[in-house]
Amino acid sequence: MFGIDKLNVVRSEIPAVTHVDYSARIQTVHVETNPLYHALISRFKEITGCPVLVNTSFNVRGEPIVATPEDAFRCFMGTEIERLVIGNCFLRKEDQNSHLKRDYKNSFELD
16 A cells, blocks of 8 residues: 555554554553543543543644643634643533634635
8 A cells, every 4th residue: 555545544443543654652641740641541541441542733734833721722612622621621612602613624725
């Protein structure tokens, strides 16, 4: 296979973190060094059966990477992201003021 065809191959149970060469950049979280994040991952595993969260750049194409909680909230409200966790705050899209929603879909050319 070549190019984009390689991306369509299921390479693992967690394809979002498995590269086309079957490698992954795994980062571990220990309860002793990051108890809040460890608790989040542990709870996610209880609910889904998957002990992995994807850590990726947080931005919309054409905009800089999120650097502040305000940036994160704007990106959250302009995308299909359903949940946002910042520190001790857990936000659900459906609980937010709908007047704050942004529409990025027509702002940037898609790949």
